[in-house]
Amino acid sequence: MSQQQQPALARRLGVGDAVVIGLGSMVGAGVFAVWSPAARAAGSGLLIGLLIAAVVAYCNASSSAQLAAVYPVSGGTYMYGRERLGEWWGFAAGWCFVIGKTASCAAMALTFATYVVPNHWLQRLLALAAVVALAAVNYRGVTRTARLTRILVTCTLVVLALVLVLLYSSAPVHHSSGSTSPYGVLQSAGLLFFAFAGYARIATMGEEVREPARTIPRAIGIALVIAIGIYLAVAFALLRTGDPASTTAPLAAAVDGAGAAWATPVVRIGAALASLGALLALIAGIGRTTLAMARNRDLPGWLAAVHPRYQVPHHAELALAVVVGILVLSTDLRAVIGFSSFGVLLYYAIANASAFTQPADQRRWPRAVNVIGLVGCVVLAVSLPWTSAIVAAAFLAAGLLVRRFTTGRAGSARS
Numbered sequence: 001m002s003q004q005q006q007p008a009l010a011r012r013l014g015v016g017d018a019v020v021i022g023l024g025s026m027v028g029a030g031v032f033a034v035w036s037p038a039a040r041a042a043g044s045g046l047l048i049g050l051l052i053a054a055v056v057a058y059c060n061a062s063s064s065a066q067l068a069a070v071y072p073v074s075g076g077t078y079m080y081g082r083e084r085l086g087e088w089w090g091f092a093a094g095w096c097f098v099i100g101k102t103a104s105c106a107a108m109a110l111t112f113a114t115y116v117v118p119n120h121w122l123q124r125l126l127a128l129a130a131v132v133a134l135a136a137v138n139y140r141g142v143t144r145t146a147r148l149t150r151i152l153v154t155c156t157l158v159v160l161a162l163v164l165v166l167l168y169s170s171a172p173v174h175h176s177s178g179s180t181s182p183y184g185v186l187q188s189a190g191l192l193f194f195a196f197a198g199y200a201r202i203a204t205m206g207e208e209v210r211e212p213a214r215t216i217p218r219a220i221g222i223a224l225v226i227a228i229g230i231y232l233a234v235a236f237a238l239l240r241t242g243d244p245a246s247t248t249a250p251l252a253a254a255v256d257g258a259g260a261a262w263a264t265p266v267v268r269i270g271a272a273l274a275s276l277g278a279l280l281a282l283i284a285g286i287g288r289t290t291l292a293m294a295r296n297r298d299l300p301g302w303l304a305a306v307h308p309r310y311q312v313p314h315h316a317e318l319a320l321a322v323v324v325g326i327l328v329l330s331t332d333l334r335a336v337i338g339f340s341s342f343g344v345l346l347y348y349a350i351a352n353a354s355a356f357t358q359p360a361d362q363r364r365w366p367r368a369v370n371v372i373g374l375v376g377c378v379v380l381a382v383s384l385p386w387t388s389a390i391v392a393a394a395f396l397a398a399g400l401l402v403r404r405f406t407t408g409r410a411g412s413a414r415s
Helices: 015-026 035-070 077-084 087-116 120-139 142-168 182-204 212-241 250-257 261-295 314-330 334-356 367-383 386-407
Strands: none
Touching: 015 142, 015 182, 015 212, 015 261, 035 077, 035 182, 035 212, 035 250, 035 334, 035 367, 077 087, 077 261, 077 334, 087 120, 087 261, 087 314, 087 334, 087 386, 120 261, 120 314, 142 212, 142 250, 142 261, 182 212, 182 334, 182 367, 212 250, 250 261, 261 314, 334 367, 334 386
């Protein structure tokens, strides 16, 4: 069955819903956990790393919005790469997204469980329960996904507001942030980018957005601006009240150090809810990219099924839940933030290259934005820890080899 003959997803999401889904992906567990490794890499240059990550994220978001307005279908850069650069580029983008974000799903589930229970195996079982429960929510339809994400994002923002009030009302603490280097700053930017990348979720759900040519660019821009503002506020607060590199839970430690130990459980609850919000949006986004790849036979055709009642890619979401469930039971994924960042940065590099090829009547921003985004993605990717880069590159190469030998297609580039 051709892609045109297959059942379409329902267009049910407005600007507000799309913004919430993007925020649920960006203002998730990263805002509670990413500061420690980023601060260790950047030293006194943490704010510079954050600004670099924000600039690259803005360029990537602009390219994604420009493409999504013209190609409002599920799949995001997988489809844009196919349309603008050729089948192989599209496959590379889709595969990077799927493997990187599948690892992110497991990381979010484990982060949630870590904040809730102390026991190692109880954490894994609770993480598995979270995956099953949120996969079930996604299975029942995208409006339920948006509704629950709205609740989780609201709770997270309330907790962050409390944290910021406590930290900014306390006396500043002078401390040494350690030395810095250009490489360390770039590595911190690559790690911080992990927390920004949620705006892709809006583009990957383009087939379920009302008036996509208007809604998607607006939603991506609004969600990214809000997220950048939140991250800057949190970064300044952490740097004025303590050393975020000294602990794996810098927000909780900062609140405790500010003399508000009573709020530490609130922070832990906020981190748990943020992790659930990110996991929920990740499952939705990966399911849609998997659907698009399966429609084009880049993944097994069974994954292209759309539920006749709930109008969601239910086979893709079930398969994702199984894989993530296996990962949370068998693997410690805290070290794969670099792996996920590497895959997502390559994904956006292809998005920028695709947007660069769009003609003048499809452009919303100058080509310089695409060039800055492309160069920024490549530089940040190669600045990540080398083990992450090698493992991610190996998975990408394996996917390309499997496609080459199972399809026999050469995928010509489009002019």
